[in-house]
Amino acid sequence: MTLLKTSVAKKVAMALSGLFLVLFVLLHLAINLTLIYPGKEAFDAAVEFMATNPFIQIMQPILFLTFLFHIGMGIYLEWTNKSKRSVKYVNNNPGAASSWASRNMIWTGFFVFLFLIIHLFNYFVPFKTQDVPDHYELVIRLFKNPYYTILYVMAFIALGVHLSHGFQSAFQTLGTPREKCNRALDITGKIVAVIVAVGFSAIAIYFYFN
Amino acid sequence: MKLNLKIWRQAGPNAKGRMVDYQIDGVESDMSFLEMLDLLNEKLIAKGEEPVAFDHDCREGICGMCSLYINGEAHGPDRLTTTCQLHMRRFKDGDTITIEPWRANAFPVIKDLIVDRSALDRIQQAGGYISVNTSGRTVDANTIPIPKKDADNAFDAATCIGCGACVATCKNASAMLFVSAKVAQFAQLPQGRVEAAKRVQDMVAVMDAEGFGSCTNTGACEVECPKGISLSNIAILNKEFILAQTK
Amino acid sequence: MSTINIKEGAPLKSHIPQGDLPDKWTTYKNKIRLVSPANKRNLDIIVVGTGLAGASAAASLAELGYNVKAFAFQDSPRRAHSIAAQGGINASKNYQNDGDSDWRLFYDTIKGGDYRGREANTYRLAEVSGSIIDQAVMQGVPFARDYGGLLDNRSFGGVQVSRTFYAKGQTGQQLLLGAYAALNRQIARGKVTMYNRHEMIDLVVVDGHARGIIARNLITGELERHSAHAVVLASGGYSNVYFLSTNAMGSNATAAWRAHRKGAYFANPAFVQIHPTCIPRSSEHQSKLTLMSESLRNDGRIWVPKKLEDAVALREGKLKPNDIPEEDRDYYLERRYPAFGNLVPRDVASRAAKERCDAGYGVNKTGEAVFLDFATAIERYGKEQAHLKGIKNPSKEVIRELGKKIIEDKYGNLFQMYEKITDDNPYETPMMIYPANHYAMGGLWVDYDLQSNLPGLFVIGEANFSDHGANRLGASALMQGLADGYFILPYTIGDYLADYIREGKVPTNTPEFDEAEEKVMEEINFFLTNKGTHSVDYFHKKLGKIMWDKVGLARNAQGLQEAIKEIQELRKEFWKDVRVPGKANDYNPELEKAGYVADYLELGELLALDALNRNESCGGHFREEYQTPDGEALRDDEHYAYVAAWEYPAKPYERYHKHVNMSDEILHKEPLIFEFVKPTTRSYK
Structure with a gap:
């Protein structure tokens, strides 16, 4: 842990773990999209691949630990940062200078985290522990539940908001030269955020109505 | 014009503070914000009350001594403006203005609106310099040409006035913009490269030890900075910090 | 001619070394006594003020090995008013190939000062000017550069070459931050102890030597005794005697004036600069x-x-x-x-x-x-x-x-x-x-060593009087502050300190410290218990108006005599009717100001007296009676080619509650001898 002694090192670790998770989310989205196109067969094949490929098997615990790290460190940083101002402003107008998304990473993150737990119990645990006869069917069935779908869509909107700040923030933390890359990263970050939010939500809504 | 002021009053570092309401008449639009407070103090003294303590010195926006969280923003609502350069023409007759000290545990309140910013000095003492002794025998100033762009960027970073608005406005009370301005100034000059790795590590370590929060790149500091110090400097600090780990 | 009777004291010696003008400084440096590194560790130096002069001096002295205590009234040394200097700093680098040289910089400066500066000091200033730029660049001061990567220059008033180095309109800020960085490095090493938010309120003189100060902690109000083997004043100028000036609100003359009361002579107070381009x-x-x-x-x-x-x-x-x-x-x-x-x-x-x-x-x-x-x-x-x-x-x-x-x-x-x-x-x-009002050319009198007539009291930067004569050229204040602090004082102070290597710590429990602290306390108590009706600013504004109207841009004997009378009246009224709220042992800016204004009320009168005494026009001092038919300044080299250094008339502590007559100040003349340039009528036509 000495590597993570300073605030900047912690931030770098947050950035790296965050970007790794973005990669996972994008991969996940790609697999989910096969639900709609090409369809069941492709999806089942992808699930099969994920369940058996040795590389994926190695990555799975790493991913799991990264999630834990990102969440744990996020909470830790938020908690310590909060403690740096014991007396609050009577009149504070933070909106004048920064975006809502940037100030509320902990809450968007927290919401995604809650969803993640539900999600794990709904999909991942059955996948691992039970003999699920039809993965496709399991997914589709859940989307027929309106409450679940609403929760699902909200979670991914939260993740989109989280990424709209987090993506470019991660690169800033990694020291990418700002005057050269800032615009590009900002735009890319927003695009990734929209793809994730819209992509996942669209699938859920599609199956809710179909 | 007539104004309603809500001002933080606190007798001393350990005293309990509170917001106190004042009404002030006869404020002119040509006055600076601090001249408005001068007027208030004049009236308070005449009434036998204790004047409001606030830091100020040059009153031309360069010394960094003035502070104040005005209506929820560091140095008030104007951009690229210190409190001393904020003028009352920005406000309307009958406005209510809240005035609070910088809030951060690293900036304890000394009295009323005055806070102790010596933590910023201690960060500079940790490495905000190039280790060169006074000598009439350094090389001629034009020995090393420095690309204009680098010199200009270094200058832009070096214009930080150390007022602490970045800390005051940051939701994490982080001093990263302040620290990065000095790190980035020297990182972009050949003279400063020699100690670049040590400098960034030492300054970050003291920054943490002084009780500032960490940077979450909200960008509020850049917006509220009266000198427009750019967030690029934070990226440069981060890069320098990462590079330093490899040394 | 005015009808004032001025008491004259013994003429002053400036200790200028012999030799040709360009050789004087080198000869001097070769002859002075040095203090070995082992002995420097045992010597303490107090530096009051952390502007360009103070910060550069404190850092340089600490680098040499002396133990330095530095004092600033602001919350950080970085805030000293040098930070507000905008335009630039002169140096005779001749990078522009426009014929510049040490001689020309010297000549422009002495001519710009209307031949009321000291030749040897001014030449030395020009001589070290190049080193300042070298030093600053090594420190990482980001001067403006051209596209070839070399340093850029611009022109300032009173010269026909481009020798001004600059960092946009923030040159003072950048140079001060350079000196501040050097100072920080020494604070980190433990060689400088920094006392922020401290105000020097009195100088302590032991056996005729400056040996310490009484400082007030501005936060707690506590009075502190600090001793040293030498005291360096780098406390800036006194333009705020005019109430409105371009100086910072906190800039004050108290350190210098209290030293004056303790016996240091105040030179050419009438030479103040009124800057043409202010809002x-x-x-x-x-x-x-x-x-x-x-x-x-x-x-x-x-x-x-x-x-x-x-x-x-x-x-x-x-x-x-x-x-x-x-x-x-x-x-x-x-x-x-x-x-x-x-x-x-x-x-x-x-x-x-x-x-x-x-x-x-x-x-x-x-x-x-x-x-x-x-x-x-x-x-x-x-x-x-x-x-x-x-x-x-x-x-x-x-x-x-x-x-x-x-x-x-x-x-x-x-x-x-x-x-x-x-x-x-x-x-x-x-x-x-x-x-x-912008700058004070006048200040405490110093000799070639930058030492006042009180041994052990050194005065640098704007606080001394030495280099600018009756008018300072643009971009020369930064040059002088840094020249004094980096390159001159570190040499000259050693020559003095060489005598005290065996002395050991200067004790602070002596009658001299007791008396000084007691009197300071007495004054503070007076202010806080005086049941007056007017705030300090009321008096300051009144003084400022008298000064601006009658001792400002253009002066005449009648106006000056009126001013002297009015200031005397105002001073009486001040001591009777001032009202200072708050407590002694607390942060109390009104109390600080009361001390400043008490000093300005004496300094203002001396300024008028000096202006009245100088029956000529020169530089910033313009007497309406003495002008050419087309309205230019008319100097009188025969009678006034001297530095007017004034000695405080009363015993230092007689002022409290009492009226001191500034007209009793004793005039010591230092004749200005021009060996190398011939004073001519300054013409810019």
Whole structure:
């Protein structure tokens, strides 16, 4: 842990773990999209691949630990940062200078985290522990539940908001030269955020109505 | 014009503070914000009350001594403006203005609106310099040409006035913009490269030890900075910090 | 001739080394005694003030190995008012190949000072000027550079070469932060102990030597005794005696004045600089004036209307400056001084502005403003840029836009500052400017070693009187502050300290410290218990008005005599009727100010007395009785080629509750001998 002694090192670790998770989310989205196109067969094949490929098997615990790290460190940083101002402003107008998304990473993150737990119990645990006869069917069935779908869509909107700040923030933390890359990263970050939010939500809504 | 002021009053570092309401008449639009407070103090003294303590010195926006969280923003609502350069023409007759000290545990309140910013000095003492002794025998100033762009960027970073608005406005009370301005100034000059790795590590370590929060790149500091110090400097600090780990 | 009786004391010796002017400093350095590193560790030095002079001195002395205690009244050494210097710093580098040299810088400075400065000091200043730039660049000071990566220069008033190094309009800030960084390095090493938010309130003199100070902790109100083997004052100038000046609110003369009371002579107090380009005052509540850098005169042209009726219409707001056609504008500096034009020295430019405004040509509501116009420069730069960019037949708008960009690059921060204060956009309409108090050439008297007549008391930077004569040229204050702190004091102080290597720590439990602290306490108690009716500022403003009206830009014997009387009255009233709220053992800015103003009320009178004594006009000191037919300053070298150094008349502590007569100050003359240049009538025509 000495590597993570300073605030900047912690931030770098947050950035790296965050970007790794973005990669996972994008991969996940790609697999989910096969639900709609090409369809069941492709999806089942992808699930099969994920369940058996040795590389994926190695990555799975790493991913799991990264999630834990990102969440744990996020909470830790938020908690310590909060403690740096014991007396609050009577009149504070933070909106004048920064975006809502940037100030509320902990809450968007927290919401995604809650969803993640539900999600794990709904999909991942059955996948691992039970003999699920039809993965496709399991997914589709859940989307027929309106409450679940609403929760699902909200979670991914939260993740989109989280990424709209987090993506470019991660690169800033990694020291990418700002005057050269800032615009590009900002735009890319927003695009990734929209793809994730819209992509996942669209699938859920599609199956809710179909 | 007539104004309603809500001002933080606190007798001393350990005293309990509170917001106190004042009404002030006869404020002119040509006055600076601090001249408005001068007027208030004049009236308070005449009434036998204790004047409001606030830091100020040059009153031309360069010394960094003035502070104040005005209506929820560091140095008030104007951009690229210190409190001393904020003028009352920005406000309307009958406005209510809240005035609070910088809030951060690293900036304890000394009295009323005055806070102790010596933590910023201690960060500079940790490495905000190039280790060169006074000598009439350094090389001629034009020995090393420095690309204009680098010199200009270094200058832009070096214009930080150390007022602490970045800390005051940051939701994490982080001093990263302040620290990065000095790190980035020297990182972009050949003279400063020699100690670049040590400098960034030492300054970050003291920054943490002084009780500032960490940077979450909200960008509020850049917006509220009266000198427009750019967030690029934070990226440069981060890069320098990462590079330093490899040394 | 005025009818004052001035007591004269013994003439002063400046200890200038023998030899040819360019060799003096080298000879001196080779002959002085040194202190070995092992002994430096046992010697303590107090440095009061952390501006350019103080910070550079404290850092350099600590590097040498001395134990330094540095004092600043601000919350950090970085905030000293040197930070506000805008335009630049001179150095005789001759990078521009325009014929500059140490000699020329020396000559321009001594001539600019109207031959009331000391030759040897001024030459030494020029000699070390190049090293300052070298040192600053090594420290990482980001000076402006050209596209080849080399340092850029610009011109300042009173010279015909480009020798001014700059960092946009923030040169003072960058140089101060350089010195602050060097200071920080020594604080980190433990060689400098920094006392922020501390004010020196008295000097402690033991057996005729300066051996310590009484300082007040401005937060707790506690009085502290600090001892040392030498005390260095780098506490700046006294322009705030005028209430409104370009100095910071906290800039004060207390450290210097209290040293004066303890026996240090105060030299040439009448030599104050009134800077020609400041933002005019606008309201009664104004607390300070803001300077617009002299560098603006590189590109700005100063004018007033030719016709009185136009000036009246401008004042009434019936006419806009841009409505006045070219042929109806009076570019009076270009008219009167064709050789130097808008870049005449500050005193000349200030007087010319006052002359036009007094004649009724002032252009703002108060009639106290002239225009500083950038339209010509914007057009010139615009055309140049269009040509560079290969734009054929550019439209007026294109030229303006291109030109504005160049002006913005050069002076952006100044234009922005102007707009913030006045709500006028200087790119579109000319700036309005008027002279304001800015700098004090006078100060504590020092010899060639920068040592006052009190052994062990050294005075550097603006606080001393030595290098600028009766008028300081632009971009020379930064040069002098850093020259003193980096390159002169570290040598000269060693020669003094060599005698005290065996002395050991200076004790603070001596009768001298007891007495000093007791008297300070007495004064504080007086202020806090005096049941007066007026605030400190009330008196300060009144003093400022007397000073500006009668001891300002132009002076005459009658006005000066009136001023002296009025100040004496005001001082009596102050001691009777001042009201200071708050407590002694608490943060109490009103109490701090009370001390400052008590000192200004004496200093102001001495300033007027010095002006009255000097029956000539020179530099910033203009006596209406002594002028040439076309209104230029008329010097009297036969009778006044001397430094007037004043000795405090009373025992130091007789002032409390009592009236000291400043007219009893004793005048010590230091004759100014010009071996190498011949004083001539200064002409910028």
